[in-house]
Amino acid sequence: MIIIKTPEELERMRASGRIAARVRDELAKKIAPGVTTGELDEYARELIAAAGARSAFLGYRGFPGAICASLNNVVVHGIPGRQRIALGDVVSLDVGVVHEGFVGDTATTVLVGVTDPNVVRLVSVAEQALEQGIAEAVAGARLSDISHAIERVVVQAGFSVVREFVGHGVGRSMHEDPQIPNYGPPGRGPKLKVGMTLAIEPMVNMGVADVEVLADGWTVTTKDRLPSAHVEHTVAVLEGRAEILTKSSGAV
Ligand code: MG
Secondary structure: OOOOOOHHHHHHHHHHHHHHHHHHHHHHHHOOOOOEHHHHHHHHHHHHHHOOOEEOOOOHHHOOOOEEEEEOOEEEOOOOOOOEOOOOOEEEEEEEEEEOOEEEEEEEEEEOOOOOHHHHHHHHHHHHHHHHHHHOOEOOOEHHHHHHHHHHHHHHOOOEEOOOOOEEEOOOOOOEEEEEOOOOOOOOOOEOOOOOEEEEOOEEEOOOOOEEEOOOOOOEEEOOOOOEEEOEEEEEEEOOOEEEOOOOOOOO
């Protein structure tokens, strides 16, 4: 069942989204050669606490980090720790916060001095796919219109979408109905309604779509160990448009 948020609940989702976006953007500024993912996690904990929120990830099914930090061939769910960021890395950060009972969920992929044009294009295609997916998240559309728009952008670019992990409804819980695959034909699934809140998150691989989970039980890597990019926004379905709740504000 897809939970429709009241206008009051949407206001609270906006507040959570703003916090998640600010934390994401502040962390992105700290990404540099020599910084460890554990240091980013520490900083995330400070920022989230200062905002009067808590991490939605920490302790989720035992996840040990406040954020996910996924480098290069790691698609999602990288555990922050001693890993040191180096020149040429592709760094995906996923931030989830709970504020006054509502979740904001967002991710970005940052390039650290990357010069390979194909890697630059990978991230730009993931961002375009997210943008196109969000453009379909309007009242009256079908859920799979989002999925199809994402897949179209990625396939046209010659990259592949991960199939094992998907976007999701979000609200009082981080994972609500519906699941939002990043692939599939258009015009299927439930009709979108004003007040639905969705975490749309394309995971785009440079090579094959296949992924595997490492022995730590969390880290998801590409099977061919080629790089992957992950971007995510929490959005609200409105009449004629989607509102991005985790947009960059610029202000801190
Ligand atoms: Mg998510």
